[in-house]
Amino acid sequence: MLQHILPTQLLYLSQTKTLAMITHTQPVEDKLVALASIAAELHSVMEVAWGVSLAAKNAKVISAQSGEKGRGFQPITEFIDEIAQQAMNGVNEINHEALQLTRIAVKEHRSIDAYRRFDSVREKNHEAHYIQSMSPAMQRVEQHMLASTKVFKKSLGNLTRLLESMDEYMLSARAIASVSRIVTSNAQEYSDKLKVVADDLDKAAIYIKDKLSDSYTHLNNVNMHRHRHA
């Protein structure tokens, strides 16, 4: 039946669809608050990861001092430091992605605002002599809006994946903490000091996992991410 639809009707249908899309778009304020909240949650993660990295460096020194008694712990300190570094890098990447998303959300908001105002001009001035000259501008803004929505979804997918990777690092961190506790029992008089490092790593991993969970909640509250983390 498409052959019976006139071009002007097609344009009207497209505009109706666009207006419906705008109506269902999450308000930009909600998106910005959620993204800022994620950045705030992860700010403290950075500090904790920095602390773990320092502890790992101390542990390296202790295990070197302990000689044979701490030999089993030496490679573990490398892992702990690496995990701390990965957590810090992860936070940087997540913050970068959140900033990108904020910029896209603002751009999308501007296009939606322009479209709404153009549409009000079209509706209130249908008798104006040159009203048709608005069409290219409306189509252009519509295209910008759709492009922004697409880029936003892509960037959102990246953010979700980064949070998931970070969550996996923290699972590894907890496993390493468990192994560390076993290994430290052989370190005799150095055992207590090294056990503190293993416990600190476990606490940090639990803390970071909590913060990641809160970050997912922020995303979920505004129904922005597509794959809810298990």
Added chain:
Amino acid sequence: MKATKIFDQGHQWFMFGRDPEKPESIIDTNQYMVVAGNRALLMDPGGIEVFAPMLGAILHHAKVDQITDLFASHQDPDIISSLGLWDQALPNAKLHAPWIWEGFIRHFGMNNIQYAAIPDEGSTLSLGSIDFEFIPAHYLHASGNFHVYDRRAKILMSGDVGAALEASEAPLFVEDFDEHIPKMKMFHQRWMPSNRAKNDWIKRVRELDIEYMAPQHGRIFKGDDVKRFLDWFEELEVGVAVQTEVHQTD
């Protein structure tokens, strides 16, 4: 928004304003457009809140893609905060504005429109065969400020100079100059900071042949009222907030 044609001899001048739907708390503004052949220049196109009624009013007289040039006398929000929206409607247009405000005006959102910086001494824009002179009006009231003079139509778009604070349904032209003075006195005393800048501008403007002086707020001065305004303004002491402060501490 009301549109009034104030000149029509080969090219046209339109004044837009007196919008009955304008929110009460927003200062009433006059926007101007010149249509010369297949091009149009928008002067002080206004704030975000007046964008839709303004564009709606324009479309009765010009096509969207006919608007090739915008002019901002200075950086204030009631002058140009609609820029982000014009930027999406007119991606190929140029914005002529004081060079000093470029970094500030871009905060309103400008990804497509080209910024044509006006140097301190002013410059000329040609729309077809019509030349528009950007006349320096620095410190009246912004530190970088220009007015637009059309020699052929004898119209000076004078930005905030000549502005009056009054009801949005006020007449478009000054009818009784003396009666109009109270409506503009405080505005000029408070918003204009420098007597020296004021007198420098008056000297420059007295050399122009002006039939209409069209401010961004209030009413248009025509004929002898232009000279009356210049005489009155010359006598007026401006920058009074500083004096008030001095008197209060004495």
